[in-house]
């Protein structure tokens with residue numbers, strides 16, 4: 001399977017990146033997409049694609065760092081995006097939970113990077129937290145006349161949000177929180193009700209570590225734990241599900257024939 005969202009470039013992996021990747025391969029992970037969170041991280045992600053065959057990159061500025069996006073940064077993102085292993089613009093979006101950049105700047109950075117993605121014909125990897133209304137307002141406008149693809153990563157929304165995203169032709173990125181058992185959590189129910197063709201899996205490593213490793217650093221091998229939970233919810237074998245998810249990911253990011 002493919003980990004569609006892993007921050008392999010983060011310093012959390014500086015000590016043992018080779019071992020982390022070896023464990024991922026061992027677990028059956030055939031490819032990893034490393035999204036950038038700012039210009040520096042995007043550069044590092046692209047560099048990792050040159051070092052490791054099974055790593056692909058996305059380039060973009062995260063809403064937390066939205067205040068760092070200016071014309072020069074946008075131009076460099078455009079240049080980086082021409083690299084053959086850059087498959088998307090991301091991660092981009094709005095985060096009203098932590099509000100690490102002013103909201104007006106977050107919206108401006110999101111719009112500018114959505115426009116860049118449309119211009120380059122590249123899909124987007126979208127982060128949203130307590131900002132669903134504004135994210136969907138921006139994406140609705142962006143998607144009106146066809147769009148190059150979109151995934152709502154680390155999805156944690158409700159049915160209404162999921163259904164609108166699916167009706168716009170977006171993918172839903174499912175991560176570690178699917179494996180948490182918590183009273184009142186509706187995520188498993190929401191995910192179980194969606195068309196299989198719109199789902200992809202991810203770790204968001206080093207964050208959002210799935211059960212039973214919650215509290216420890218996450219790593220791409222653990223995407224299998226998310227897929228196992230999803231297979232259980234969908235009443236499919238892990239092999240059947242993996243084949244589907246890999247096909248979905250290949251469609252989303254237009255990856256060459258891997259898997």
Ligand SMILES: [Zn+2]
Pocket residue numbers: 005007035091204
């Ligand atoms: Zn992320």
